[in-house]
Amino acid sequence: MSKNALTGTRIRDQRQRLGVKQADLARRAGISASYLNLIEHNRRRIGGKLVLDISRALGVEPSVLTIGAETALLAALQDAAVERPRAAAEVERIEDFAGRYPGWAALVVAQSARIAELERSVEGLTDRLTHDPFLSTALYEVLSTVTAIRSSAAILADTDDIDPEWQARFLRNIRDDAHRLGEGAEALVRHLDQSGDARAAPGTPQEELEKVLEATNYHLPDLERALPVSPQSLAASRDELTSPVARQSAEVHFTRYARDAAALPLSEFTGALTRHGFDPGRVAGDFGVSMAAVLRRWASLPIERGAARPGLVVCDGSGAITFRKPTEGFALPRFGAVCPLWPLFQALTRPTVPVRQVVELGDRAPERFLTYAVCEPSHPMGFDGPQVFEATMLILPEDVTGFPDIAVQPIGTGCRICPRQTCAARREPSLLTEAL
């Protein structure tokens, strides 16, 4: 995109703002009024000396005429054209379009942004509808109740000689089922209301814990102090943890957090990260801790407002996600199986072998992330007990450490909401159609 894009529009705006007639400006700049008219309507490209002459004639800096908000508008229009290649928008005439019809151009950009927003919502809701166990059960209950009402009502309507006792029984059943249906429908509406808002009250114990952690940006100063509070006290102090299971999950998480914080004190850890070029393996060696501990600790560091934050995902030996800290652009579904191509699962198949990979998500406006993953065994039941595996993956947005020059692995969120039709690891068709 050239920086002189829409310079004509800016010249016209500046001239009108200063109350200069087109003919006067043309004369001062040494060009014809008709040529200036073409420039102002973005019908002629302009650059170099003529920009200097016009800016001097207007008494403004040349940069005022060449760099501005229109650049963002043009970039957004170009993005919109790339997002919908089937529309075959005349990309080479974007400047002309934006210059001649700025209102329509703004509308295209706004609608494109709205479409992207709705697509994200659809992905989230599709994920929820597909994998939400509450919805599945609730819909089953509703349909079963409707079946009972329909059958009972049909019996009453179609049976002329029904015994009064049976008639009373079916009427009572219909009344009870109607009441149950109403309660079921209300529960569904409440659930869907909450599903539509990611910040809504959490439903599962894991969601309750995530809400607590989200509120502190996954950094817990209470556990960082020289004399930290006990994990049990911290869990008990959080009103958001409503169920015993949620409090227990929080205690487990806080205990591990406190252990990591003690082994990897904040200032020493950040210093080591920088000293070792953000290499988790070297940092782990420095402190004599596991690489998984370094990845967890990295993900719990405080971040400055507006800065990209690292994500973290942990799974057990079955591949079930047990912990998720999202990072923008890398969706971590709450329900159902995720993409088998995540480095997390590659690490799971090669315990103790560290996996570093740059991954790319999405086929429209794809985003890249640097990931570090490792799977480590433990023996919680002692020497003769079963070996338990846990894999941990740190997800770093590009502006945290930059990307190494290694091959990029395309991945998705999960098969049902992944648009990569030709993926070798696909296990079921995508729900995303062309229309979406």
Next chain:
Amino acid sequence: MGRRVLLIEDEPNIIEAIRFILSRDGWNVLTHADGNTAFQAIQNQTPDVIILDAMLPNRSGFDILQDIRSEAATQDIPVMMLTARGQQKDRDMAERFGANRFMTKPFSNAEVLDVMRQLAPL
């Protein structure tokens, strides 16, 4: 004695409605509500037809259907599957495991009667 149908379903008001319409059509209606013991009930009662809900407490109707088809004494009993999920994959599973018919909730009484008469004609 009329034709015997074993209705394996855990929703009491659906049981009551189906029992009423089939009884008036001359069927002897037996019922069972638990997935874990359903196959045992089938073996004990040897019905002419089975109406089998796919989503039962403790055990899936699809698992019970596999048991029915794998046991010599029960493998020829016609089975009508009921489910609240009309998804193609459920239909495919029911067909693969040997269901004779598949009906999606909510269904009409007339549909149930039609199918039952087809599965066990007089």
